[in-house]
Amino acid sequence: MNHVIAVVNQKGGVGKTATVANLAWSLVAQGHTCLAVDLDPQGSLTISLGYDPDKLAGQTIYEGMVLPSDHPQYQALQPVLGELTGLALIPANLDLAVAELELNTQYQRELALKRALTPFHETFEFIVMDCPPTLGILAINALAAADAVLIPVGTNYLSLRGLQLLLRSIHMTQQQINPNLQILGIVGTMYDRRLAHHSDVMQELRRIFPAQGIPVFDSVIPRSVRFEEAAMTGKPVVAYAPHNPGADGYRALTKEVLTYYGCE
Ligand SMILES: Nc1ncnc2c1ncn2[C@@H]1O[C@H](COP(=O)(O)OP(=O)(O)O)[C@@H](O)[C@H]1O
Ligand SMILES: [Mg+2]
Known part of the structure; x- marks a missing residue:
């Protein structure tokens, strides 16, 4: 599965x-x-895995979501394979910015991504989607295609605000589109243990959300300048600086995700 x-x-x-x-x-x-x-028209994931989004026209998630299934470009859609990372990626570029408009007129527009990803279910044990910073049709497509949501939250005060809105959207998606959607958990990110209010925010997260049935991961991702350096080299921190505490944090998070799915 x-x-x-x-x-x-x-x-x-x-x-x-x-x-x-x-x-x-x-x-x-x-x-x-x-x-x-x-799934972000800005292509940040695509860039941070070492690709130039402008060179990937015609082979992005846009084609998967918007073209009809008998279109040759839809049928030819295959992940690109990172030279540096060996990681399979369906990229995005600015073409995706117009998908929002184009999907508006499509039948079952919330399910466009689910349709696009179905052929890859056989090949991949995990599919992990990076959403844009809005709760528009792209994020709703991700929630409709997912079996679980992972919510990164910056461990500063302002990041806590807005979480209720996100949880409401998730709840609505569960009720109207995808009753099987689970919340995998909230993970605290950019954590600086020298700042008292960061530990306050982590405590708040652990106090408020598990009581509502929303898990908070034990793993916390520390803040480190290595993340920006890593993105510039086209590799994730776990590959670029494997001994960095940020890499430790993500390895620990991965372990928790594998435990959740019972596949360690
Ligand atoms: N744990 C971290 N510590 C420090 N910087 C980080 C960390 N995680 C990400 N970054 C950097 O912060 C910026 C925003 O992170 P990003 O992952 O792009 O956030 P989002 O996708 O939510 O907008 C990027 O420049 C990224 O390299
Ligand atoms: Mg992003």
Whole structure:
């Protein structure tokens, strides 16, 4: 059975893209097959895995979501394979920005991504999707295609706000489109243990959400300058700086995800 995870938060800069890159790479490093999917028109995941989004026209998730299934470009859609990482990726570029408009007129527009990913369920044990920083039709497509949501939350006060809105969207998706959608958990990111309010926020997360049935991962991802360096080299931190505490954090998170699915 395969597992489809949407990494979602409508707030930007909370570590969604870093989480997808590092989780996907760690899953592969541990012998699992994983497809990473970029759903952000800005192509941050595509760039941080070493690709130039502008050179990938015609082979992105846009074609998968918008073209009819008998279109040759839809049928030819295959993941690209990272030269540096060996990671399978369905990339995104600015073409995806118009998908929102084009999907508006499509029948079952929330299910376009689910349709596009179905052929890959056989090949990959895990599919991990990186969402844009909005709760528009792209994120809803991710929630409709997923069996679980992973929510990165920056461990500063402002990041806590807006979580209720996200949880409401998840709840609505569960009720209207995808009753099987689970919340895998919230993971604290950009954590700086020298800052008292960061540990306060972690405590708040652990106090509020598990009581509502929303797990918070034991793993916390520390803040490190290595993340930006890594993105520039086209590799996730777990590959670029494997001894960095950020890499430890993502390996620990990966372990928790594997435990959740009972596949250690
Ligand atoms: N744990 C971290 N510590 C420090 N910087 C990080 C960390 N995770 C990500 N970053 C950096 O912060 C910025 C935002 O992260 P990103 O993963 O792109 O967030 P999002 O996808 O939610 O917008 C990027 O420049 C990224 O390299
Ligand atoms: Mg991002």
